[in-house]
Amino acid sequence: MPEFIDYTVEDHVGVITLNRPETMNALNRQMYVELEQAFRDAHRDPDVRCVVLTGNGRAFCSGDDVRQIMLGEQRDETVARLRDAKPKPTPAATAVLDCDKPVICAVNGAAVGWGMDLALFADIRIASESAKFGELFIKRGLVADLGGLWRLPRVVGPSKAAELLFTGDIIPAQEAERIGLVSRVVPPAELMPAAMEMARKIAQNPPIALRYMKEGLRRSVHGTMAEMGEYVGNSLAYLFTTEDHKEGALSFVERREPVFKGR
Template identity: 40%
Template structure:
């Protein structure tokens, strides 16, 4: 697979880990159409790249991302009629989040600084969220007269409960990494200088796990959010049957039995 050259993101690959860096540091990595398209393209390519087992998403400079680029919104969105505007919005952040959610490979958000608006929800849509002590979060849509997007109204009530989710959306207040950890929105908070190494260590640990089993776990958890217990049990068996057909499963079972025999 030929690696693409991007203008607004940086994609690096090494030892089974791919890192996507949103690269508009002078604009706090604000999301705009062109960068959204590049993120979507990179994610889709990485999902098909057998050399990549885990993906990291982060931002250049002092921010993860300040959310939607207000200047571009003003220049572009107000010129579109309702149908065109809806189509444009669907091709942007909606597709970024949908691609993250549906990718089989695990994605780690390395939140190095502010993550607000749509970027806040892009981070929360990732499978693992590791934040530096400098990270700040905010569902700030209300501040510019907008409702939630980026899947926030789906994710937040499930992560923090309905009442807390409404508080965060209604007020648009900024909250720090410590509160995000207390709310269960992030997995870990680490000193800023340890973020890169912590995220990479975690990614390397996942690289050692069986790829199909990781993908199945992600699919099962995400789909179960909208299923009954009976539906979930059936879906788990469908996915489990796929795992049984992999070489990784056969090898790991063989290793397990050999270790057990030695202990016995």
């Protein structure tokens, strides 16, 4: 049984909760392994159509457990693991990024260091009014993971990303919303209801098309217009053959709510 990560599925929504509140959900080695496994499970589960990621307690994630991973007995293991992973990102980051279901991050408190990177791996971020964000790696003499160096410039722009990465400044939820880091800010009591409402709305859509839509968004960041055109053409050629497409068209003509089955 996982010790630090809770994973449940309800209404086609997988909810992954970081559950080490006494450390502000700081990540140790075991927690990284459990987080990776939870996202692998969500990726493979045909019943899951959307994922909500959040934290238990007053923080979303305070990053790495400095005492264990950076200074303690896990330091050498961490260094060896990172060397072995090259040129790939860290395994937990890979699992989140590989998940082909839309991922919503409900940021309930501080998201700093790798905690901010983790939030950036999500497709959509909703923040509590008590949330705050900071790329603290420079303060530890390190570089950010793919969240900061790859995703952040595409979310807030290169100049703002450089400012956050070079200074290590911590910004409040309202500033995060202003620069486009999060989609919206809500009172703390409304965070999970808002995230789950959005997740259920997404999960009502045809799951095959959702996976293709997410992959298309990924490719739009890196591919040329010609490559994107080829991807769109190939995707539509397949999606037109699915039962979900037929159901979507029929439900529109028949003026009723569609029932998508992932076929």
